[in-house]
Amino acid sequence: MNAPPTGWHDAAACLVDGSGEVVAFCEEERLSRRRHSIYRKPRLAAESCLARAGITAADLDVVAIGWDAEQLFPGRFRDDREFLEHIVGLAFGDRLPEVVRVPHHLAHATSAFHASPYERAAVLVVDGNGENESSSVWTFARDAPPRLERAWPRSASLGYLYDAASTWLGFSFLNAGKTMGLAAYGRAAGLSTAPLAEVDGDGFRLALPGPLGGGGALGGGGALGTGGALGGSGPLGGSERATAAQIRAEYETTVAAWRGLYSRIAGATGPDLPEERLADDPRAVLVAYTAQRAVEECVTALAALARKAAGVEELCLAGGVALNCSTNGLLPGPVFVPPVPHDAGVALGAAWSVRPPTAAPAPLDPYLGSPVREPHGPAPAAYGLVRAELSVEQVAGLLLDGQVGAIAEGRAEVGPRALCHRSILAVPRDAGVADRVNRIKDRERWRPFAGVTRAAHGPRFWGDVGHLSRYMLGAAPVTPEGRATAAGVVHVDGTTRPQLLAGDEAPVVGALLDELDRQGAPPVLLNTSFNGKGEPIVDSADDALRAFRAMDLDFLILEDSVYRKPYRR
Incomplete structure (x- = not known):
């Protein structure tokens, strides 16, 4: 646990x-x-x-x-x-x-x-910190104990670097996904960024600013810090074992130093515009993209190093940084990230x-959570909802009419990505649907959405990111057809975070995609998590009903039933 x-x-x-x-x-x-x-x-x-x-x-x-x-x-x-x-x-x-x-x-x-389909793999872990490390490289095989190949100390934490950018932007460190979404505006604009890391075949070193640094200077006024490669197959070399209190103090000092560097890069101690308008704030976009580029460069180098150490191309990623879909999508395959990295x-x-x-x-199988079950709170009728038997043909018609609905069926998916068991769905044929869904979820208008389709149709809409599309954990470039027919899931940098359904893992959504195709519509849907602002993804039938009533959704699929609000036509 x-x-x-x-x-x-x-x-x-x-x-x-x-x-x-x-x-x-x-x-x-x-x-x-x-x-x-x-x-x-x-x-x-x-x-x-x-x-x-x-x-x-x-x-x-x-x-x-x-x-x-x-x-x-x-x-x-x-x-x-x-x-x-x-x-x-x-x-x-x-x-x-x-x-x-x-x-x-x-x-x-x-x-x-x-969690992967591999018999042997290189495994790369990148996060804020473990007990003594922030990045580590492993060799795993089914018939042998795991072997630690390399490790990097907490002072080389890419998680800390990214946390500092997130908090400089006014987000919580737990909202790194917002920073990643904002960074795409820098990529789309072709911004040049100050280097925060020095990368070579032996790993990377970070430009830790101020008293944490040492060595040659890198861009942005920071000094080259202590993020060099350490360790080998044995214990973490050169890293001090610390208590939780000591690690916390080290984290605060390091993140504050990174924030100071971002302030020097941006020429300000924070954004000029409020959160809902950050995509229009050049300073905010620059800071987000600077941090994003550093993570991409370092993880790319670490991935190559991990494959070399393990002697195989199969690569698995874990740790909080493995949720960075933009970085994952840049790595050459085969790459696997579990649904709960x-x-x-x-x-x-x-x-x-x-x-x-x-x-x-x-x-x-990511559907390991709680089953929907019958509601234990007030019955749907007590909420004033109108029930009908689920008809895939009728629901497809509602979606094609521009309505936005939600679904809760079967066991909940695990992890932070909605995988069509607890999702909000819409037809993404124009960019305006993204604006509406962002309003429904009370999110910033610059936040992107993901698309879902059957595996056979994936090449029509976006590039192949292999296993990353299983759990919606890799960004992929959108094809010309995808841009023309699914604009609502295309981010500003021309990518999306796709999900491909390979079989009957999401029966209702799969049937809806098939029905769209049968009716001659592009078989692709906008898919985002079913939750209101600041809330976790819904779990039970009661959660789904409460969220449906509170949000400006048009309909709710709850197992074999469809619920509508009486004032909705």
Whole structure:
């Protein structure tokens, strides 16, 4: 699991059986309805996983957490019982499970490799920080233990570099996706950026400004810092083991130094325009694109280094930076990113570190969350909603008429990307639909959307990004036909973040795409997460009904029913 005090955001629980098969996976935010579940124990998530299996906490053999809590909080807990009660809050009775503390980057790497279809792969982990590292390179094989090849210290953190840009822009560090979306305006304008890193065949070094730096100067007035390659196949070379408090202080100092550098680059300490108009603010676009280019250059170099170290082309990515779809889409394939590359995913990786899957390799099924179930709150009729049986033909007609709807069916997808089980849908034939959906979700008008189609139709609309289109985790260039027929999912830089449906993994959306094709319309839909501003993706039927009533949506598909508002024609 990922749980406080070590994993203080994106708490999650995952249950695997003795053969490593995933029984259930749940992020605490989906049930608590508190986005990113900051400082919240994954109690509800763990209870949901146990209920899915029909067992209790006393039936567990092992509890694995994706952090070395002993290093980060030395001496804080008297024994494993106190530790378990603190991190998850469940009653284990007289039979206490074994507790395993898995190093953070190992948990990330394990989640990526075992979710992939590969027998052997290079694995690259890039995030803010683990216990002692910020980037690491691994070799994984199904028939051998994982091998750490290289690691880079916290001072070389690309996550910190990006967090600083996000907070300079006025976002939370948990809103890095906004920074990535804004950076596309710099790419589209062909901006030149100050170099923040020096990249070569041995890795990269960052231009850490001020007292953190040392060595030759790079652009923007910063000095070349301590982000050089360290480590080998053994422990992280030259990196100090630190407690959580020390890491936090180091983070604050480093991010503040990066923000100071961005201020010098932009000539201001923050944007000139409010958040909803940042795409029109040259300073804001410059800072976002400067950080984005640095991440792209460094991750590209690290990916090449990882492949060389492992001796294979198959590459897996994990860590929070692996959510950067623009960077992922630039990497030559084959590339695999799991649906949960961020910190919630270490719940999966920690479990697999103890019980790796024994089945033949296959891409992870992302629909591991809670089933929709019947609403337990007020019945839809009490909300004044009008119900009809689901008719794919009729819903396709509503979408072609320009209506915007939402869907909640089956088990929820895991991770931050809506994959057609908890999605908002629209026909994206013109750019205006993006404006309307942004208004519906109360998002900034410059934020982009993604498209979904059947795998067979993908080449019509956008470039091939391989497995990245399985979970909507890679940006792809849009084709001329895509620009002409699906303008609502084309970002300013000419890319989209596509999803391809390979089979019946999303039955209703797949049927809608087939019906659009049958009616002679382009078989592509705008697909974005079903949630209001500041909320996590809906989970249950009750969540879906509440969100539908609160948002300016035209219809809701809830399993085999379609709900309309009485004042909508």
